[in-house]
Amino acid sequence: MRQGIWISTLFAAEEVPSAIVTFVALLMFLQIGVSVTLSTTLAALLFLPCILKSFMRTWVRRVGHFRDMLLLVEGLICVSLFALAGAFTQGIWYVFGALMLTSFLVAWHELAARMYYERMLYPRQQKYYTNLKIASAQLAVILTYGVLIILVGNLEVFFRQIRHSWAMGCYMTAGAFMFFTVLHMLVLRNPQIGNQPRKYSMGASVMAEVHVIERIRRQPHWWKYVLCMFLMLVPQSLMFFARVHYLFDKTSNGGLGCTIQEIGFAQGTVGVIAFTLGLTIGRSLMRWIPSEKLFWPLTLVLGLSPAVYYFMTIETPTDLGALCVATFHAQLLFGIGICICRVPLAIISGERYRNCANLLSVPLVALCMLIPMIASGVLVSWLGYHQFFLVNTLTAPICWLLIWILQKVFRS
Numbered sequence: 001m002r003q004g005i006w007i008s009t010l011f012a013a014e015e016v017p018s019a020i021v022t023f024v025a026l027l028m029f030l031q032i033g034v035s036v037t038l039s040t041t042l043a044a045l046l047f048l049p050c051i052l053k054s055f056m057r058t059w060v061r062r063v064g065h066f067r068d069m070l071l072l073v074e075g076l077i078c079v080s081l082f083a084l085a086g087a088f089t090q091g092i093w094y095v096f097g098a099l100m101l102t103s104f105l106v107a108w109h110e111l112a113a114r115m116y117y118e119r120m121l122y123p124r125q126q127k128y129y130t131n132l133k134i135a136s137a138q139l140a141v142i143l144t145y146g147v148l149i150i151l152v153g154n155l156e157v158f159f160r161q162i163r164h165s166w167a168m169g170c171y172m173t174a175g176a177f178m179f180f181t182v183l184h185m186l187v188l189r190n191p192q193i194g195n196q197p198r199k200y201s202m203g204a205s206v207m208a209e210v211h212v213i214e215r216i217r218r219q220p221h222w223w224k225y226v227l228c229m230f231l232m233l234v235p236q237s238l239m240f241f242a243r244v245h246y247l248f249d250k251t252s253n254g255g256l257g258c259t260i261q262e263i264g265f266a267q268g269t270v271g272v273i274a275f276t277l278g279l280t281i282g283r284s285l286m287r288w289i290p291s292e293k294l295f296w297p298l299t300l301v302l303g304l305s306p307a308v309y310y311f312m313t314i315e316t317p318t319d320l321g322a323l324c325v326a327t328f329h330a331q332l333l334f335g336i337g338i339c340i341c342r343v344p345l346a347i348i349s350g351e352r353y354r355n356c357a358n359l360l361s362v363p364l365v366a367l368c369m370l371i372p373m374i375a376s377g378v379l380v381s382w383l384g385y386h387q388f389f390l391v392n393t394l395t396a397p398i399c400w401l402l403i404w405i406l407q408k409v410f411r412s
Contacts, residue, residue: 003121004132006187010070010113011133012140013180014106016173017077019144020084021046021103023268026244027149027260028099031162034092036249040241040377042096046103047373050366053107060108066116067188073109074181080105081174088163088170119191138276142269148173149264156260224406225344230368231399231406232341235303236334237372238379238392243267243309243330245377246385247323254313254385262320270324271331278335285336291343299403302337303396305330310389341365 025046029039063069080102087094117126148169155165247263249255258266285294308330317323345364380388 003129006184007117007129008132008136009180009183009187010117012136013074013177013184014109014113015137015140016144016177016180017081017102018106018110019141020081020148020173021099021106023141023145024148025099026241027248027263028095028166029092030245030248031166031260032088032092032095035381036245037377037381040245040380041374043241044370044373046099047366047370049100049104049107051363051370053111054363056108057111060111061115066112066119067190069112070109070116070188071181071185073105073112074177074184077102077105077109078174078178078181081170081177085167085170085174088167116188116191134276134279138272142272144173144268145272146264146268149268150261153259153261153264226364226368228403228406229341229344229364231403232299232302232344233365233368234372234399235306235392235396236338237369238376238395239306239309239330239389240369240373240376242376242380242385242388242392245380246309246312246389249385256312256316256323258323262323266320266323266327271327274328274331275335278332278337279339280335282336282339286339286342291340295340295343298337298340299400300337301333302340303400304337305333306389306392306396308333310386310393313386313389 026039026043029042030036034042060069080098084095084098084102087098121129151172152165152169155168156162159165159168244263244267245255247256247258247267248260249257251257282298285298308326312326317326376388379391383391
């Protein structure tokens with residue numbers, strides 16, 4: 001019983017600030033008046049700590065004392081959330097700075113949480129609790145991405161002040177996160193295997209990861225697998241932030257003009273549930289069917305989500321129900337298809353990320369998505385939503401063709 005409590009709360013706590021920097025931050029930027037291009041760029045840059053966290057891996061492992069480290073980082077996350085709440089009265093760059101600090105702490109917490117989890121449980125026990133981890137994490141995303149946005153929207157109606165409403169929402173989130181911190185002080189115990197601290201600097205940790213990268217580069221055609229993953233993710237990467245812009249933007253600009261409550265329900269609740277269901281289906285298929293047979297079917301599925309938003313620009317949803325149905329299909333396809341990224345990732349990384357449940361947190365996946373996510377803001381500004389989602393939809397068959405050519409060239 002106690003194990004189930006700390007496992008569920010530990011990974012739920014991880015996803016609360018993670019959902020803010022990954023999903024909610026873009027709406028924060030848009031609501032305080034940041035342009036489409038700049039808001040997309042800033043939101044994409046918040047993925048940098050996720051990309052660079054691998055360089056902290058060896059340092060975190062060598063420092064040990066994972067329980068104390070988790071409590072320290074969670075305390076710092078509380079401070080960063082309070083700082084984020086206060087930043088709304090200061091300006092956009094203060095908000096971005098507080099979000100970047102939170103993103104860095106989330107990356108640190110994720111490393112420490114997984115190392116603590118691995119130290120506390122045997123591999124066969126870890127397998128038993130996999131579903132609990134995923135369910136707890138996704139529930140936390142729903143409550144943060146969905147409920148927080150709806151709450152802020154209601155506060156805006158009450159206070160009539162956008163910045164004050166976001167500050168209040170962040171204060172409430174910080175208070176809720178403090179509950180996890182206090183709970184973990186009570187339920188987390190030190191591993192039975194004692195820590196063996198050794199002197200190990202951050203610079204040495206970075207060099208250790210550089211050596212790992214060098215070993216990967218010695219693999220034949222390693223770049224082919226990186227390029228393959230990049231091409232698989234391009235359609236989804238372009239859509240990742242553009243879909244929120246489309247829902248939020250005014251109808252006069254070609255958007256749907258949704259309230260943030262509607263976005264919170266459609267994307268943060270229905271969309272996350274659909275994505276989780278898709279992940280479950282995709283993982284089940286990969287357990288039952290060899291990945292060689294699933295590669296092309298799931299790669300095709302992964303690239304279909306943008307077509308849903310393109311058809312939405314043609315047949316505009318007339319109510320929240322229709323919007324939720326469209327979002328459900330887009331996110332379901334995303335969840336099913338993203339599982340196939342494990343194939344090139346496994347070849348490139350080996351066993352380094354075997355316990356990573358959320359594929360979007362893998363540094364290589366985030367790196368592959370970064371440039372297209374930044375480019376999407378520029379393309380939306382140039383093309384408008386209808387033309388953008390048409391181009392976004394057409395990138396999928398182009399990427400499929402390039403992947404097929406890569407496979408043919410390297411088989412010969």
